[in-house]
Amino acid sequence: VCPQVSGELDDCHCDVESIDRFNNELLFPKLQALLQTDYFRFYKVNLNKPCPFWTSGSHCGLRDCTVKPCSPYSAEVNSELDKCEKSEALGAVDVSLSDETREALKNWTKHDDEAQRFCLLDDEWCPDSQYVDLLLNPERFTGYKGPEAWKIWTSIYEENCFKAFYTWLEGQCVEKRAFYRLISGLHASISIHLSARYLLSDEWFEKRWGPNVSEFRSRFDSELTQGEGPKRLRNLYFLFLIELRALVKALPVVKEGSFKLFTGQPQEDCRNKERLLDLLHTARSFPLHFNETSLFAGDETEAAKLKEDVRLAFMNISRIMDCVECFKCRLWGKLQTQGLGTALKILFSELPSSPPSSRLTLNRQELVALVNAIGRISTSIKELQNFRELLAEDT
Numbered sequence: 001v002c003p004q005v006s007g008e009l010d011d012c013h014c015d016v017e018s019i020d021r022f023n024n025e026l027l028f029p030k031l032q033a034l035l036q037t038d039y040f041r042f043y044k045v046n047l048n049k050p051c052p053f054w055t056s057g058s059h060c061g062l063r064d065c066t067v068k069p070c071s072p073y074s075a076e077v078n079s080e081l082d083k084c085e086k087s088e089a090l091g092a093v094d095v096s097l098s099d100e101t102r103e104a105l106k107n108w109t110k111h112d113d114e115a116q117r118f119c120l121l122d123d124e125w126c127p128d129s130q131y132v133d134l135l136l137n138p139e140r141f142t143g144y145k146g147p148e149a150w151k152i153w154t155s156i157y158e159e160n161c162f163k164a165f166y167t168w169l170e171g172q173c174v175e176k177r178a179f180y181r182l183i184s185g186l187h188a189s190i191s192i193h194l195s196a197r198y199l200l201s202d203e204w205f206e207k208r209w210g211p212n213v214s215e216f217r218s219r220f221d222s223e224l225t226q227g228e229g230p231k232r233l234r235n236l237y238f239l240f241l242i243e244l245r246a247l248v249k250a251l252p253v254v255k256e257g258s259f260k261l262f263t264g265q266p267q268e269d270c271r272n273k274e275r276l277l278d279l280l281h282t283a284r285s286f287p288l289h290f291n292e293t294s295l296f297a298g299d300e301t302e303a304a305k306l307k308e309d310v311r312l313a314f315m316n317i318s319r320i321m322d323c324v325e326c327f328k329c330r331l332w333g334k335l336q337t338q339g340l341g342t343a344l345k346i347l348f349s350e351l352p353s354s355p356p357s358s359r360l361t362l363n364r365q366e367l368v369a370l371v372n373a374i375g376r377i378s379t380s381i382k383e384l385q386n387f388r389e390l391l392a393e394d395t
């Protein structure tokens with residue numbers, strides 16, 4: 001009954017079992033520790049951007065979709081925070097901010113604004129963006145489903161995943177196939193999280209969240225999904241490999257003496273940098289890394305064109321996230337697409353002919369998104385282990 005996912009992954013020299021061992025024993029605990037720190041738990045995002053593709057109802061009205069970002073650095077900081085503190089704890093953000101953290105966030109904004117002053121596609125310098133506390137807004141079951149959710153997934157796959165290739169997967173080039181596998185892996189990860197932190201009971205005084213084995217089976221069991229479930233799980237492992245490889249390639253950037261994890265508290269900054277470097281070294285120790293040079297490897301002009309196609313499709317998917325009507329889902333959808341976008345930038349932004357002067361740079365927003373994104377995938381792989389055990393107990 002356990003969805004069978006094992007053995008070597010396509011287009012890689014890596015097997016599922018090695019990833020399980022490496023992730024569950026080594027990477028996962030380190031990632032979890034890092035993601036608790038203030039630097040990585042606050043993500044700046046604009047959740048109020050209108051959907052650029054169709055008129056949407058703007059939000060779904062489900063209680064568990066709520067995200068309450070209170071801007072800690074706004075002029076009305078105190079009244080904003082008061083409102084937050086009084087609001088239902090469900091999905092609220094920033095309620096736990098100490099005065100110190102609030103001050104630090106003000107400094108981050110100043111520091112980030114000085115570093116780069118323009119409004120990127122992905123929000124971080126836009127005035128409407130706000131810091132959201134990710135630990136207070138966990139990715140879990142929200143009840144968002146039906147035609148609205150389907151419309152998002154359909155337009156992602158049909159319009160942005162190289163439709164022809166989606167239908168005739170085998171005939172397509174390895175890059176387009178890889179792109180589809182990344183999106184499908186992200187979709188699988190979301191499905192695992194909502195099954196692992198499912199709303200098990202909803203009494204007026206308490207909500208209980210936990211693993212729902214039948215929800216998990218309905219999404220991944222081979223028989224119940226006409227064989228698709230295990231393939232989707234394999235795509236999750238592929239996504240893990242891509243993001244893991246990007247972490248390794250980020251190492252030289254982070255190592256630079258001038259690269260700071262700025263929070264305004266120098267001791268904390270140093271400790272966080274050490275923790276991050278430790279994580280990146282751990283990532284580097286994985287022996288079966290994906291070889292990114294196998295992609296976009298042909299004729300340079302054709303490779304550049306293909307890269308541009310993939311980049312545009314990916315940008316479109318980022319913009320579709322503004323059409324997700326459940327704000328909690330939108331928050332994590334935006335964060336994870338930005339994290340994956342950063343991974344792709346790290347792996348593929350340089351051409352063999354690029355001059356050494358066009359060296360890779362990473363800003364805070366990209367780093368926070370990347371580390372949180374792989375944190376999600378790493379957690380999914382860990383959750384799979386848990387589901388395997390629960391399914392074994394069931395039989």
Ligand code: FAD
Nearest residue numbers: 140141142143144145149152153184187188194232329333
């Ligand atoms: P869906 O998951 O909606 O899938 C639609 C169709 O896509 C399936 O029928 C299948 O044909 C195909 N499909 C499914 N999985 C894959 C895959 N891995 N690869 C390729 N094709 C696939 N809900 C929550 O409870 N919590 C969340 O945090 C959350 N975040 C979301 C984020 C985004 C960006 C979106 C679009 C939706 C999110 N949802 C979330 C909703 C959730 O993803 C499902 O849409 C919902 O649970 C309904 O599921 P479903 O069984 O109808 O199939």
